[in-house]
Amino acid sequence: MSWIAPTMFWLLLLVPAVLLLWFLKIRRIETVVASTVLWKRALQDERVRSPFQRLIRNLLLLLQLLAVILAVIALARPEFGTMRYSSRLNLILLDVSASMNSIESDGRKRFEEARSKALQIIDDIAGERGVLIRFGTRAEALTPVTSRMNLLIDAVRRQEASSGLTAFPEALELALSIAKQDAVVPAAAEENVPIDDEEEILPPQIDARIFIITDGAVPRWDGGPIPVPVIVESVGEVSSNSGIVALAARREFSDEGDLRVVVEIRNSGDDPISGELKLLLDGEIALATQQRTLEGGERWTRSFALEGAGSHRLEARWIPQGGDGLALDDRAWLVASTPRSIQVARVGAKNVLLDDALAVLPSVEVKQIENVDQIDPETAGDEFDVIVWDRVVPDRLPAGPGHLVIGARPKRFWPEEVPVVQQPLLVGWRRDDPVLRYSELGPIDGTVIEARPLPLVPGTTSLAECREGALIARFSAQDVRGIVVAFDVLDSPWPLTPSFPFFIDGALRDLARIGGGIETGIRSGDLIEVVAGAGVTEARLASPSQETETDVPVLPGGVLRIAAGDELGIYEMKWRAGDRGEELWQKRSIPVNLLSSSESSIEPRPAIGLAGSETQQGDLVWTQTRRELWSWFLMAALFLMLAEWIVFHRR
Amino acid sequence: MSESGDVSEPLLDEDFLARCSRLALISRSVVRGKLHGEKRSRRRGMSTEFADHRDYVSGDDLRHLDWNIYGRLEKLFIKLFEEEEERNVVLLLDASGSMNCGEPNKWRHARQVTAAIGAIALASGDRVHLRVFDKGLRPTIGSLRGTRSILRLIQVLDELESGEQTALFPSLRAHGASAPPRALQILISDLMDPDGIDEALRQISGSRGESWLIHLLSKTEQDPQHNGDLRLRDIEDGSYVDVSFTSAVLEAYQRVLAGFREDVRKACARYRIQPVEVTSDIPFDQVVLEMLRHRRLLG
Numbered sequence: 001m002s003w004i005a006p007t008m009f010w011l012l013l014l015v016p017a018v019l020l021l022w023f024l025k026i027r028r029i030e031t032v033v034a035s036t037v038l039w040k041r042a043l044q045d046e047r048v049r050s051p052f053q054r055l056i057r058n059l060l061l062l063l064q065l066l067a068v069i070l071a072v073i074a075l076a077r078p079e080f081g082t083m084r085y086s087s088r089l090n091l092i093l094l095d096v097s098a099s100m101n102s103i104e105s106d107g108r109k110r111f112e113e114a115r116s117k118a119l120q121i122i123d124d125i126a127g128e129r130g131v132l133i134r135f136g137t138r139a140e141a142l143t144p145v146t147s148r149m150n151l152l153i154d155a156v157r158r159q160e161a162s163s164g165l166t167a168f169p170e171a172l173e174l175a176l177s178i179a180k181q182d183a184v185v186p187a188a189a190e191e192n193v194p195i196d197d198e199e200e201i202l203p204p205q206i207d208a209r210i211f212i213i214t215d216g217a218v219p220r221w222d223g224g225p226i227p228v229p230v231i232v233e234s235v236g237e238v239s240s241n242s243g244i245v246a247l248a249a250r251r252e253f254s255d256e257g258d259l260r261v262v263v264e265i266r267n268s269g270d271d272p273i274s275g276e277l278k279l280l281l282d283g284e285i286a287l288a289t290q291q292r293t294l295e296g297g298e299r300w301t302r303s304f305a306l307e308g309a310g311s312h313r314l315e316a317r318w319i320p321q322g323g324d325g326l327a328l329d330d331r332a333w334l335v336a337s338t339p340r341s342i343q344v345a346r347v348g349a350k351n352v353l354l355d356d357a358l359a360v361l362p363s364v365e366v367k368q369i370e371n372v373d374q375i376d377p378e379t380a381g382d383e384f385d386v387i388v389w390d391r392v393v394p395d396r397l398p399a400g401p402g403h404l405v406i407g408a409r410p411k412r413f414w415p416e417e418v419p420v421v422q423q424p425l426l427v428g429w430r431r432d433d434p435v436l437r438y439s440e441l442g443p444i445d446g447t448v449i450e451a452r453p454l455p456l457v458p459g460t461t462s463l464a465e466c467r468e469g470a471l472i473a474r475f476s477a478q479d480v481r482g483i484v485v486a487f488d489v490l491d492s493p494w495p496l497t498p499s500f501p502f503f504i505d506g507a508l509r510d511l512a513r514i515g516g517g518i519e520t521g522i523r524s525g526d527l528i529e530v531v532a533g534a535g536v537t538e539a540r541l542a543s544p545s546q547e548t549e550t551d552v553p554v555l556p557g558g559v560l561r562i563a564a565g566d567e568l569g570i571y572e573m574k575w576r577a578g579d580r581g582e583e584l585w586q587k588r589s590i591p592v593n594l595l596s597s598s599e600s601s602i603e604p605r606p607a608i609g610l611a612g613s614e615t616q617q618g619d620l621v622w623t624q625t626r627r628e629l630w631s632w633f634l635m636a637a638l639f640l641m642l643a644e645w646i647v648f649h650r651r
Numbered sequence: 652m653s654e655s656g657d658v659s660e661p662l663l664d665e666d667f668l669a670r671c672s673r674l675a676l677i678s679r680s681v682v683r684g685k686l687h688g689e690k691r692s693r694r695r696g697m698s699t700e701f702a703d704h705r706d707y708v709s710g711d712d713l714r715h716l717d718w719n720i721y722g723r724l725e726k727l728f729i730k731l732f733e734e735e736e737e738r739n740v741v742l743l744l745d746a747s748g749s750m751n752c753g754e755p756n757k758w759r760h761a762r763q764v765t766a767a768i769g770a771i772a773l774a775s776g777d778r779v780h781l782r783v784f785d786k787g788l789r790p791t792i793g794s795l796r797g798t799r800s801i802l803r804l805i806q807v808l809d810e811l812e813s814g815e816q817t818a819l820f821p822s823l824r825a826h827g828a829s830a831p832p833r834a835l836q837i838l839i840s841d842l843m844d845p846d847g848i849d850e851a852l853r854q855i856s857g858s859r860g861e862s863w864l865i866h867l868l869s870k871t872e873q874d875p876q877h878n879g880d881l882r883l884r885d886i887e888d889g890s891y892v893d894v895s896f897t898s899a900v901l902e903a904y905q906r907v908l909a910g911f912r913e914d915v916r917k918a919c920a921r922y923r924i925q926p927v928e929v930t931s932d933i934p935f936d937q938v939v940l941e942m943l944r945h946r947r948l949l950g
Contacts, residue, residue: 028880028882029881030881030884031881031882031883032885033752033885034749034843034886034887035885035887036884036892037843037844038907038908039883042900043892043894043900043903045907
């Protein structure tokens with residue numbers, strides 16, 4: 001038995017006080033009587049008939065003392081059990097993702113039920129140890145491993161559902177990591193018992209179990225078998241919901257720069273849902289309301305053309321009739337802005353095809369430089385956003401601008417000579433990378449006369465690779481970053497295809513960190529990153545409702561980075577250099593959206609994908625190895641007080 | 652009915668004294684006094700009231716021959732007449748410390764009862780002897796006779812102070828040595844004597860006349876109303892006993908008190924004493940007029 005509040009034992013000083021009161025109480029009042037003869041006989045008679053009367057009188061004192069002692073013990077909060085590793089570890093994973101904001105039929109949030117279940121579990125595991133992990137956009141442990149259930153309860157009560165996605169695999173990885181750290185070393189190893197050569201050395205025993213409180217809208221776990229029992233507490237009943245799952249826009253290739261907007265709405269439930277779609281440009285309705293009835297599971301994609309040159313805030317609003325289960329996915333935002341031109345230095349001999357590709361790109365200003373020596377490493381960062389090295393590259397790349405190296409090898413990352421490969425066959429490329437998003441690399445598959453495929457080394461990642469190495473790769477270090485093409489583009493038909501200028505455009509925008517003027521947004525909890533440039537001294541992030549404004553730390557290079565909050569909408573990052581006036585604030589709007597089919601599918605799924613690991617449903621009967629006992633001691637104290645009262649009045 | 656009354660008031664009021672003249676103490680046995688009195692004696696003697704006949708024996712007074720019977724039966728019979736004698740009433744008053752205790756106070760109540768009985772006795776022509784005792788018999792007050800002595804008796808009782816310890820047996824033995832023969836002895840006491848009562852009551856045995864016992868207890872002695880933890884100190888010897896007044900203790904006290912009264916009754920039966928149990932909350936005149944009459948001790 002251990003004590004949570006042992007300082008309460010100071011209250012045992014009350015025991016002498018009780019004794020003092022007892023002796024004060026029995027100081028007798030003197031009364032004169034005619035004779036004590038009869039009284040003496042009566043007392044003698046009473047003692048003969050009730051030999052326990054004296055005991056009963058002392059019993060009162062005994063009962064009072066026992067009641068005080070038991071009450072003090074109750075205040076000291078005794079626990080039955082041990083703090084040793086034999087106490088089971090309970091990892092409670094609480095889903096706080098956007099789908100947990102669903103409104104149930106009783107009008108309560110789904111997360112309310114999850115919170116109640118978490119509290120119930122904590123009550124059930126009293127006497128054991130636990131740790132609370134929440135998972136929304138990120139997974140984080142909210143408490144240390146503790147046997148103090150109050151810590152867990154307080155942490156659970158503080159939680160609210162977020163508006164982000166479900167980082168379930170990360171949460172499970174974190175839970176397993178904690179469980180493995182908590183593993184018990186086998187007894188044989190503990191006691192230094194010699195182990196025979198043939199005897200198997202047992203792995204550490206994990207005495208833990210994982211509770212997952214979720215509605216089941218979680219990504220599948222592919223991290224292998226889970227070595228501890230997993231108990232899934234499923235919450236939620238409502239499944240009817242519809243919402244915006246995609247919102248995108250791009251500038252039309254026209255002089256006006258009009259916007260082409262695509263909205264996708266999905267009914268993730270089984271029942272038809274009618275609603276209307278509105279598009280608001282800078283808060284004003286841009287298009288007539290679109291009415292639509294969506295059948296169960298139907299996706300509705302609509303494309304709109306808007307006259308929207310310049311900077312605008314666009315909001316898509318889906319208004320289901322009678323509302324639906326989840327309100328978070330009924331609105332989405334994006335920001336269209338006019339991007340600034342990219343300052344590019346092209347270094348190297350004349351290259352008509354490359355120059356033509358650079359010339360057709362909008363918002364790109366190119367400065368031709370023939371010799372490497374003409375680049376001043378000290379000022380290059382201020383002068384250029386990107387330097388394109390065509391078949392030449394200095395030993396030391398200037399810090400600051402991005403680098404697109406074509407037909408050469410940055411020696412900082414690949415100092416050794418790389419063998420030549422004739423007509424390398426393309427194994428694959430990363431189609432989802434922003435650089436290659438609009439590029440089709442078929443033209444370089446087996447058509448490059450000779451290339452020098454680069455092996456992957458620390459600080460490099462492959463964008464397109466052949467069997468011998470990367471044909472296109474990213475490289476980055478603390479002060480330099482860039483993209484390298486491991487062959488001379490003139491040795492391939494690639495510059496003659498539309499894929500090439502798209503690649504150059506994507507690479508320049510990526511390296512210059514300048515988008516296409518459309519901010520489709522990030523998700524709740526993701527990092528907002530703005531490269532504000534050197535000299536920034538102060539930056540703030542305003543929430544969509546403008547209710548909160550947070551100071552943003554300024555990182556080296558004028559990088560502003562902060563996690564978006566739970567509120568969905570358009571955040572505004574503003575910054576300024578030096579202590580200048582308010583009008584010199586520079587601003588950038590960043591939309592934060594949900595836009596997730598999985599979160600919009602709020603239908604509860606009792607079974608979650610755990611790659612073959614077995615799960616159990618909740619409502620188990622737990623073996624209790626650790627209990628707080630104060631309530632029993634308090635009840636015993638009250639019982640003794642009652643007994644004392646009864647004995648006193650029966651005398 | 653009169654209450655035991657304020658201590659500043661006289662022991663007996665005039666109304667009660669007026670009623671005393673119509674009352675007399677009733678003896679169930681023959682009493683004999685030195686003088687011819689107003690009480691009919693069982694002893695056949697010389698008076699005007701015919702009682703019986705008996706055969707003439709030599710030496711009888713011929714003046715009492717019944718000549719009428721001799722004329723009819725030719726036998727000599729002597730006429731017997733009831734002899735009227737003076738009766739001695741001895742009032743034995745316990746003046747120990749224990750009598751001056753209790754609520755209502757027993758001491759005044761005992762003196763009122765004593766005065767009332769004495770007044771009735773004097774009013775009916777008895778000779779009254781007042782004997783007061785505590786740890787011993789106090790100096791004897793001379794006997795009183797006649798209605799004119801009633802005020803004297805009341806005055807003596809009124810001025811009487813209670814004493815200290817109780818010594819029933821030595822006191823009553825001392826009384827027995829000087830008691831008038833065949834007297835009506837009336838003991839007024841609470842009998843609170845740690846040495847017991849049996850030997851003491853034997854000293855006033857009814858075999859030598861007639862004896863009454865007015866056993867007086869206070870209301871608080873009969874039904875204690877104490878609560879909590881008390882130290883009871885004996886008014887006579889200063890000894891004490893610590894009592895926690897629980898229901899069990901009170902029940903034990905009632906058992907002991909009942910046993911004590913039973914012992915008194917048995918002793919009285921053994922020694923032919925008429926017991927009258929009285930508590931001090933009963934007014935003295937009710938004790939005298941109702942309780943004694945009910946027991947046919949008063950006529």
